[in-house]
Amino acid sequence: MSHTLGVRQAQKQKTRRALLDAALALLEEQSLSSLGLREVTRAVGVAPTAFYRHFRSTADLGVALVEEALGSLHPMIRTTVSPAEDSDERIDRAVGLIAGHVAAHPAHVRFIARERHGGVQPVREAIRDQLARFAEEVQAELAKDPQSAGWHDDDLLMLAGLYVDQMLNTASLFLETLQAPEEERRRVAAVATRRMRLISIGRGHWLD
Amino acid sequence: MSHTLGVRQAQKQKTRRALLDAALALLEEQSLSSLGLREVTRAVGVAPTAFYRHFRSTADLGVALVEEALGSLHPMIRTTVSPAEDSDERIDRAVGLIAGHVAAHPAHVRFIARERHGGVQPVREAIRDQLARFAEEVQAELAKDPQSAGWHDDDLLMLAGLYVDQMLNTASLFLETLQAPEEERRRVAAVATRRMRLISIGRGHWLD
């Protein structure tokens, strides 16, 4: 006997999903602080008042989008920084993963980049908290690496934060190339790779 | 005989300034894509229609704000990366300059951070162009440094971009500490300093 939601619950979830998806699509071209509740319900095809059955406000919806956009990233983050045979190999893998994620979820990436410093406080806070969690996870992953022997926790967290910011930065550069020829994407990847390499070199000589 | 503007021109400039200042103040709490023309004129105390004597739209005003916020930064940027006796000395000077700039022009910094990935295309483009110019200037400054002997232009530009992003990032972290106790600001400065130091170390061993 499988656990199925009641028909009513299932329909409600479906509408909620539709609202989130419609909002995310609309947010490709504007920011959350100018997103209207009626715009979203119109795009979904429900009455404006239906919105209130799911969210208190568009800010509330925004917070839900943050969880969706960043919550699914935790597994990937770990892979990105986990040790590899070769440093260049890890960097290439990381840049490839970022490029793939941006191609797969462009709207999520755009949303995070846009609202990280956007005009809606609860959303900014939700993003800040998630990114802080990422940095801690990266720190934990880095700590496992033999290369981190002798490092202070503080310095590992500093390095982790640098990596996280670098990932976000690279992701937002990839985003701008999505409509551009492949060549552009390769250029962004090449620069991102060299940036990571330089950071990697700094890491290697940190304790000198 | 000094060159004075006519009374009419002077008054017009004064109103324009007031519109820009009022907009910048309103943008502390929201993003440009939700800023209304009437909000701005109300804050200044002129009729809504007066707005059109100065700007086509709020997007147009936003582009003017980009020029103001970033245009004045070019001299500082040069100082920030110019060579020093000691590498740590240069880093401390750079972090101090950034902290000072954020304290002196918080609204400008917030505006740039917010609209860099914001919902208004012409403004995003204006910011992207200015930041690209910054990177080129930093590259030119770096090229003068004896430490850059043997570097490819490409790699210098890569490093310059890394510095510019790092500056912006640090500025936006300082911004969040403006209302916080001094201690917070010292912590941000300390982390920013170590990040810069790590990048600096990577730079030093780039050609190894």
Place this chain on the structure above:
DNA sequence: TGTACATCAGTGAACGCGCGTTCACTGATGTAC
């Protein structure tokens, strides 16, 4: 210096429109017996 005309920054009324929120409602789904 004085006069007659041109310019143009800012005004104020008016417009149609979409907004967020309220409210009482409907009717399918869920539950108790």
Place this chain on the structure above:
DNA sequence: TGTACATCAGTGAACGCGCGTTCACTGATGTAC
């Protein structure tokens, strides 16, 4: 299995409000002579 009642996701009308934009205007400033 059938019946009677409760729940609640989504509806649709209504509200007051502020929006961007248009237009003809006013009156101080500028200019030509």
